[in-house]
Amino acid sequence: MAKNFGATIDAKEVGLDSTRLKNIDKHFNRYVDEGRLAGYAVAVARHGKVAHFGMYGHKDSESGTPITDDTIYRIFSMTKPITSIALMMLVERGLLQLTDPVSKFIPSFGETRVWNTGTVLKPLTNALTEPIRIWHLLTHTAGMTYGWMYSDLVDDMYRRAGFEAGVAYKDSLEVVCDKYAALPLLFQPGSSWNYSVATDIVGRVVEVVGKMPLDEFFEKNIFQPLEMHDTAFWVSNDKHDRVASLYRYDEVTHRKTKLDSFGNNALEKPAFLSGGGGLVSTASDYFKFIRMLEGRGKSGDVQLLSSRTFEMMVMNHLPNNADISTFGRPLGEEIFYDGLGFGFGFSVVVDQAKTRVACPNGTFSWGGMASTAFWVDPVNEISAMFFTQLIPSSTYPIRPYLRSLVYAAVTD
Secondary structure: OOHHHOOOOOHHHHOEOHHHHHHHHHHHHHHHHOOOOOEEEEEEEEOOEEEEEEEEEEEEOOOOEEOOOOOEEEOHHHHHHHHHHHHHHHHHOOOOOOOOEHHHOOHHHHHOOEEEEEOOOOEEEEOOOOOOEHHHHHHOOOOOOOHHHOOOHHHHHHHHOOOOOOOOOOOOHHHHHHHHHOOOEOOOOOOOEOOOOHHHHHHHHHHHHHOOOHHHHHHHHHHHHHOOOOOEOOOOHHHHHHEOOOEEEEOOOOEEEEOHHHHHHHHOOOOOOOOOOOOEEEHHHHHHHHHHHHOOOEEOOEEOOOHHHHHHHOOOOOHHHOOHHHHEOOOOOOOOOOOEEEOOOOEEEOOHHHHOOOOOOOOEEEEOOOOOEEEEEOOOOEEEEEEOOEEOOOOOOHHHHHHHHHHOOEOO
């Protein structure tokens, strides 16, 4: 067992079959042996106790440096649940409400308009029929998008404004949010679901309301209390040798290619503190965060949120309990969307039969662009996570295979 995770219990104690859990390693070891992944780390827990931990392969394929239990990974969008927790901590302190207009904290969003027709260079827009509200940001129903989606003219406008994956934003979070506010929305707030930069804006609201930079708020209110000492917006010089290399799947050669320039962005403090995708972490650090999620806002003696607030975060907030496939604009990812709703920073299973996946209703999760992922199943009290560094996360069906392998090991 990796020392940073503590002792692994006998899987039988928590109703899991250790032999079947080993199939997880057998399955994903092939990805490394065949050169598809450089390396990975995986952990499975039940009733809050780690029943399986595995790591295999290399931090860097070219040098052959092995993965270790303190390897640092770019977690990209697995930053979003952390930012969402931070916002809800401020709600609990009575400093804002979920129904507040975003413009109350970032005035430029009072002038945002909605795409109607026209061209990228000459868009015709409509006025907002209601303000963008805090809950719209948390649920990705605000009408925003990402430049890397390539599915809409508004996406193109984001790219022309300099917002595309792989580009290191040189402006501060404050300036970036004002630039987002100047771009049109895809739709009226609350009328659809679209994965977007909304959680970056949540991060700016945390800064304004919390009266400190986002990195300081995270460190003081989340990372220090949970003892997540290796989680931050950049890797300090003394930890550079622990960072895993970042790779991209090349559709022409069908091999992974190292992204030195993009990957090295994590080695220095960024001007843009991205609450939507900027953090680095270790598997053991993020597992401490997952323990808090399992505890409905509490881990040991540390309570970040009340259980009632947390339960509201992981319920489906899409209208009429709709799933993303019905109400939203699903991504071209390997994650399923049939039967999957969305809460405040997490996807949540609302119709297990429609998902075709062995996760019961109420299971909440999310993942990152470099194929990292986690989920928490409060019904069976199972949690799991997978860490690696391959963009995009849709390259291989890692997440559904991991779920199948984990639930195959349940014996009770």
